Amino acid sequence: MNDVGLKSATPQGANAGHNPSPWGPLGILDSGVGGLSVLRHLRKCLPAENMLYFADQAHIPYGPRSAAEILSFTAEITRFLLRHGAKLIVVACNTATAAALDDLRAMFPGVPFVGMEPAVKPAAIATRTGKVGVLATPSTLNSHRYAGLMARFAGGIQVYENPCIGLVQLIEAGALVAPETRELLRGVVEPMLTDGVDTLVLGCTHYPFIQPLLEEIVGGNVTIIDPAPAVARHTRFVLQQRGLIILDEQTGSLRCFTSGDPRRLEFLSALALGEDCPAEQVHWREGELTDMP
Missing domain, CATH: 3.40.50.1860 (Rossmann fold)
Known part of the structure; x- marks a missing residue:
């Protein structure tokens, strides 16, 4: 197990006053590269949307971990994505959805979340x-x-x-x-x-x-x-319902982050998306994410 300390997953990190801009990006998180399979359909379904993808490869796999650990990780990743302006969070991980989605919605009551479920x-x-x-x-x-x-x-x-x-x-x-x-x-x-x-x-x-x-x-x-195509369609529905969707003819930007090896994420993102996306490395420090090495 990684020796990173767990940040307390309490509502003190919530952003109850979250007032997203329609021009903000979508935030997509996963334990690793799996969420790229969802990102691929999001890019097709919502081509004008700017997107942030976060791969928590430092903690892969989530499957054997406790619900408390998964909630701690995903809550901090949510904070990270919100700091980068995310207007909606897609939990593109079945394990994280099952372990943490309800708690994330309670911790961040002003933030729209979309999760995964086995079909x-x-x-x-x-x-x-x-x-x-x-x-x-x-x-x-x-x-x-x-x-x-x-x-x-x-x-x-x-x-x-x-x-x-x-x-x-x-x-x-x-x-x-x-x-x-x-x-x-x-x-x-x-x-x-x-x-x-x-x-x-x-x-x-x-x-x-x-x-x-x-x-x-x-x-x-x-x-x-x-289930990924249905998740992309549901994300579009949520954005429309909240007046947050971008319908311009522009092609949205994509920015990728990883807590692991950027080269691994770049290799599989090229396969999944058919486009190159340089990955930016971020680091866990005492349960918090930082851009500093």
């Missing part, structure tokens, strides 16, 4: 066999938020869950088609396929990076559901 409802509609596989981190699968989704939408279907231990780390390392990634995925999905699963839910924003490999393994008769 259980669309999967329940799409399945023909009544058997659905959910690929997600342990924190997501064990969360109250996920349990609520299951209670509301999974009645009448059989759900197979797998925490995909080690997959996030492989994706962060850029091993998107490596033999070890293929072997891990086969071990995850082949038992599901044998039991008749015909729909898979990508319950972690990192997983769309390996969707081509996953499609190769499962074949054409399995539906794979990525």
